[in-house]
Amino acid sequence: MTVTRRGAILGGALLATGGGFAGLLFAGRAAASEIEVTKEMILNDPGAPVGGNPKGDVTIVNFTDYNCPYCKKVAPVLARVIREDGKIRHVYKDWPVIRPTSIDGAQLAIAAKYQGRYEMAHEALMKVPGSGVTREQMRAALETAGIDMRRLDSDLGARNVDIDALIKRNMAQGDALGLTGTPSFLIGPFRASALDYQSFRQAIADARAKQAEAK
Amino acid sequence: MSQNNPWRRVVWALLVMLGALLAAPAGARSPAAGTRPLPADQAFRLSATRLPDDSVRFAWTIAPGYYLYKDKFVFRRGAAGLPAPELQGDGKTLDDPTFGVTTVFHNRAEAVVPVAGGKTGTVEVGYQGCQENGICYPPAVRQIDLATLAVAAAPPQATSSVADAWSAPPARAPAQAAPGGVIAVDDGGGMVSALLNQGGALVVLGSFMLFGVLLAFTPCVFPMYPILAGAIARQGEAVTAWRGFSLSLAYVVAMAAAFGLLGLAAAWSGQNLQMALQSPLAIVAVSALFLALALSMFGLFELQLPASWVNRVGGLGQGRRGSLASAGLLGFTSALIVGPCVTAPLAGALIYIAQTGDVALGAAALFALGLGKGVPLVVFGTLGPKALPKAGPWMARARQGFGFIFIATAIWMLSRILAAEAGLALWAALAIGVAVWLGAFDATRPDAGAGARVARAAGLVAALYGVILGVGAATGAGDPLRPLARLAARGAGGSALVQERAFHTVDSETALRARMAAAKDRPSLLYVTADWCVACSVIERAVLPDLAVQSALGQFNLIKLDVSDNAPAQQKLMKRLQVAGPPTMIFVSPEGREASGTRLVGDVTRATLLASAGKVEDAR
Numbered sequence: 146m147t148v149t150r151r152g153a154i155l156g157g158a159l160l161a162t163g164g165g166f167a168g169l170l171f172a173g174r175a176a177a178s179e180i181e182v183t184k185e186m187i188l189n190d191p192g193a194p195v196g197g198n199p200k201g202d203v204t205i206v207n208f209t210d211y212n213c214p215y216c217k218k219v220a221p222v223l224a225r226v227i228r229e230d231g232k233i234r235h236v237y238k239d240w241p242v243i244r245p246t247s248i249d250g251a252q253l254a255i256a257a258k259y260q261g262r263y264e265m266a267h268e269a270l271m272k273v274p275g276s277g278v279t280r281e282q283m284r285a286a287l288e289t290a291g292i293d294m295r296r297l298d299s300d301l302g303a304r305n306v307d308i309d310a311l312i313k314r315n316m317a318q319g320d321a322l323g324l325t326g327t328p329s330f331l332i333g334p335f336r337a338s339a340l341d342y343q344s345f346r347q348a349i350a351d352a353r354a355k356q357a358e359a360k
Numbered sequence: 361m362s363q364n365n366p367w368r369r370v371v372w373a374l375l376v377m378l379g380a381l382l383a384a385p386a387g388a389r390s391p392a393a394g395t396r397p398l399p400a401d402q403a404f405r406l407s408a409t410r411l412p413d414d415s416v417r418f419a420w421t422i423a424p425g426y427y428l429y430k431d432k433f434v435f436r437r438g439a440a441g442l443p444a445p446e447l448q449g450d451g452k453t454l455d456d457p458t459f460g461v462t463t464v465f466h467n468r469a470e471a472v473v474p475v476a477g478g479k480t481g482t483v484e485v486g487y488q489g490c491q492e493n494g495i496c497y498p499p500a501v502r503q504i505d506l507a508t509l510a511v512a513a514a515p516p517q518a519t520s521s522v523a524d525a526w527s528a529p530p531a532r533a534p535a536q537a538a539p540g541g542v543i544a545v546d547d548g549g550g551m552v553s554a555l556l557n558q559g560g561a562l563v564v565l566g567s568f569m570l571f572g573v574l575l576a577f578t579p580c581v582f583p584m585y586p587i588l589a590g591a592i593a594r595q596g597e598a599v600t601a602w603r604g605f606s607l608s609l610a611y612v613v614a615m616a617a618a619f620g621l622l623g624l625a626a627a628w629s630g631q632n633l634q635m636a637l638q639s640p641l642a643i644v645a646v647s648a649l650f651l652a653l654a655l656s657m658f659g660l661f662e663l664q665l666p667a668s669w670v671n672r673v674g675g676l677g678q679g680r681r682g683s684l685a686s687a688g689l690l691g692f693t694s695a696l697i698v699g700p701c702v703t704a705p706l707a708g709a710l711i712y713i714a715q716t717g718d719v720a721l722g723a724a725a726l727f728a729l730g731l732g733k734g735v736p737l738v739v740f741g742t743l744g745p746k747a748l749p750k751a752g753p754w755m756a757r758a759r760q761g762f763g764f765i766f767i768a769t770a771i772w773m774l775s776r777i778l779a780a781e782a783g784l785a786l787w788a789a790l791a792i793g794v795a796v797w798l799g800a801f802d803a804t805r806p807d808a809g810a811g812a813r814v815a816r817a818a819g820l821v822a823a824l825y826g827v828i829l830g831v832g833a834a835t836g837a838g839d840p841l842r843p844l845a846r847l848a849a850r851g852a853g854g855s856a857l858v859q860e861r862a863f864h865t866v867d868s869e870t871a872l873r874a875r876m877a878a879a880k881d882r883p884s885l886l887y888v889t890a891d892w893c894v895a896c897s898v899i900e901r902a903v904l905p906d907l908a909v910q911s912a913l914g915q916f917n918l919i920k921l922d923v924s925d926n927a928p929a930q931q932k933l934m935k936r937l938q939v940a941g942p943p944t945m946i947f948v949s950p951e952g953r954e955a956s957g958t959r960l961v962g963d964v965t966r967a968t969l970l971a972s973a974g975k976v977e978d979a980r
Binding site for chain 1: 399
C-alpha cells in the first residue's frame with residue numbers, strides 16, 4: 146500500500162488516541178484514493194445533503210467536521226448569510242479529519258438524512274462546543290434536537306454501506322482539492338477557509354460577478 | 361439571551377440601541393479571511409537536534425497566526441509509546457465557549473525526549489494545530505530518523521487537477537482593493553438588521569419607539585406642544601382628560617404615519633430623502649414656518665387650519681369626528697417640522713430599507729419612531745388641560761413665551777446654513793428681544809412684586825448676553841457659548857487656532873482608490889459630506905477643530921467625499937459604501953477594510969469620533 150496523505154492523517158489520529166480510531170476509513174484508504182474525483186461529483190454528488198436554495202445561483206460546498214472549533218464558530222454566520230441571501234445552494238461534505246470521533250459525527254449526521262433531518266442534525270452537532278466531543282455527547286445533542294433516534298439507529302445499520310461510501314467520496318474529494326483542514330469552503334469559483342459575515346457576502350458577490358463574466 | 365425575562369430584553373435592546381447610535385455592532389472578525397491557510401509543514405516547522413545526554417530535542421517553529429494544541433503532542437518509538445515529555449513554549453490558555461479550555465502554543469514549542477542508546481530506528485511525532493480564526497489541521501505525524509535526525513517530509517498530497525477549478529478569492533490588499541468596492545464595508549447592515557438579527561421584528565419596533573422617546577426631548581419637538589395645546593384649547597371649556605387623550609393620540613398617530621410614509625416614499629423613490637430634508641430650501645422653508653408660528657403666538661393671526669381643509673377632512677367640519685381629524689391633519693404636517701431632528705435613526709431605517717427592500721419593516725420602524733416621539737405629547741395632552749390653570753392674562757404671556765421659543769428654533773435651523781457670525785448676530789438680537797419682553801428696560805416701580813423683579817433681573821442678564829453675542833459676532837466669532845474666544849485669543853498675543861489637518865477631497869471611486877493607495881499602511885478616515893449638509897457644517901465648526909480630535913486624527917489619512925452635486929459617480933460610490941447620506945464617517949484599515957463598529961452616521965460628536973478613532977487604533 147502506498148502511503149497516502151490520508152493514511153498518514155488517520156495513522157496520526159490512531160497514534161494520538163492510542164489506537165482507538167475506527168478502522169472503517171483506515172481500511173478503506175487505498176480504495177478511497179482510487180475513487181475518481183470530478184468537479185461534477187464535488188458539486189452534485191447525489192448522496193450529498195443539500196441545504197439553502199437547491200436552485201440557487203451560487204453553490205457553497207462546505208467541508209466540515211464536528212470536532213472543528215472554527216467550523217462551529219462559522220456555522221451560524223454562514224447560516225445567516227445563506228438565509229439572508231436566499232439564492233445560495235449549500236452542499237454539505239462531512240470531512241471527518243480532526244478527531245476519531247469526527248467520523249462518528251459524520252455518520253450520525255448523514256444517517257439523519259434518511260429521515261429528512263440532515264440540517265437539523267448538522268446544526269445540533271455544530272452547537273456542541275469543543276474539539277473532543279464524544280459519540281455519547283453527539284447522540285444526546287441529536288436526541289435533544291428532535292432526531293428520531295430509533296430511526297437513526299436503524300438507518301445507521303441498514304444504510305451503513307451508503308453512508309461510508311459517501312464519507313469516502315468526501316475524503317477523496319477533499320484530498321483531490323488539496324484541502325489543508327476544516328472548515329474549507331468552495332464558494333462559486335473560489336475557495337476559502339473560515340470567513341466572517343462580510344467576507345462571506347463579499348466572496349458571494351465576487352462569485353456572482355465572476356460567474357456572470359464567464360457566461 | 362434569556363427569552364423568559366422581558367426586562368433583560370429591554371435593557372439589552374437599550375444597550376444595543378445606544379451602541380448602534382455610536383456605531384454599527386461588530387461582526388465576527390476573521391483576520392485570516394481570504395488568506396489561504398499554509399500547508400501544515402509551513403505552519404508548523406519541525407526540527408530535531410541531538411543533545412549530549414542521549415536525548416533529542418524536537419522544536420516547532422510556528423508561523424504567526426497559527427498555534428499547536430499542547431495536549432495533542434504524541435511521541436512513539438517503534439511500536440512503543442514514549443513517556444510524555446515536558447513541553448515548553450509560549451503557552452497560552454484559551455477559554456472559549458466554542459473551544460472549551462485549552463492550552464495552545466504560539467511562535468514556538470519544544471520537547472526534549474530521552475532516546476536511550478538510540479542512534480538507530482525512528483521516532484514518530486504527532487501534533488495538531490490551527491490557523492487562528494481560520495482552519496484546524498488534521499493531526500500530523502512525522503517520522504524522524506534517529507541516525508540522521510532528518511524529519512521525513514509529509515507524504516505528497518494526492519491533489520488532482522480538479523483542484524484547479526477553484527481559485528483563491530480576489531485579494532483585498534489596499535492597493536488592489538476589493539473588487540466589489542474600494543472599501544470592504546463592515547457588516548451588520550446598520551442597526552436595524554443588527555436588532556432584527558438579535559431579537560426579531562418586535563425588538564426593532566420597540567427600539568425605534570424608545571429612540572423616539574429620547575428624541576422627544578430635542579428642540580424640534582417643542583413647537584408641537586403649543587400646536588397641540590391650541591388644537592385642544594379650541595375644544596372650549598369642556599376638555600376632559602379623555603378628550604385630551606384622544607385628540608393628542610390622533611395627533612401623534614398621524615405624525616407617526618407621516619414618518620411611516622416617509623419610509624415608503626424612500627423605498628419606492630430610491631431617492632435620498634435626507635438630502636431633500638437637509639437642503640437649504642427645506643431649511644429656509646421650515647425656518648419661515650417657525651417664524652410664522654412665532655408671529656401667530658404674538659397674536660398677529662390665529663393659528664388654525666383653513667376651514668375648507670377641516671371641512672373636507674372632517675366631513676361636517678364640526679363635532680368630534682371633525683376635530684379628531686383636524687388634530688390628525690395637524691399632526692401629519694407637524695412631522696415635517698421634526699424631520700430634521702432624526703438624522704441618525706432615520707438614516708438607519710432608510711439604509712435598511714435600501715439594502716433589504718424590506719419596506720414593511722422599515723416603514724413600521726419609522727412609524728414606531730414617531731409614536732415614541734409622541735408619548736410625551738400624549739401625556740401632555742391628557743394631563744395638560746387639567747393641570748393648567750384657568751384661562752387668563754397669563755395665557756397671553758405663555759403664548760408669547762412660546763413665540764420666542766419658535767424664533768429660537770428658526771434661528772437654530774437657519775444658523776446651519778448661515779455664516780457662523782450671522783447666526784450669532786441673530787442670537788444677539790433674540791436675546792435683546794427677550795430682554796425687552798421681560799421688562800429689562802422698563803422702570804421698576806417701588807411697589808413691584810418679587811416676580812416682576814426676578815423677570816427684570818433675568819431680562820438684564822439676557823440683554824448683557826445679547827450685547828456680548830453681538831460683540832462676538834462683530835469680531836467674527838460663531839460659537840454662542842464662547843462669543844469672545846477670538847478677542848481672548850487676540851489678547852493672548854496670537855492666534856490660538858490650531859492648524860487643522862487637511863482632508864483630501866475626492867469625488868469618485870478612482871480618486872478614492874488613489875488616495876487610499878497613497879496612504880500605504882496608515883488607516884483612512886473617509887468623511888462623506890456636502891455643502892448643503894447641515895449636520896456636516898456643525899461637525900466642521902464644532903467637532904473637527906477640537907484639539908483632542910485633531911491629535912486623534914493625526915495618524916489617519918483624511919479623505920473627504922463631497923457629494924454636494926449628488927452626481928451619478930458620487931451616488932454610485934455612496935451605494936457601494938452603503939452610505940445613506942452625509943454626514944457619515946467611515947474608518948478604514950490599511951488593508952481597505954472598514955473597522956468593525958466604528959462607522960458614524962448623523963450627528964457626530966467629539967466623544968463618538970474619539971471613540972471610533974480609538975477603536976481603529978486598538979485594532980491595529
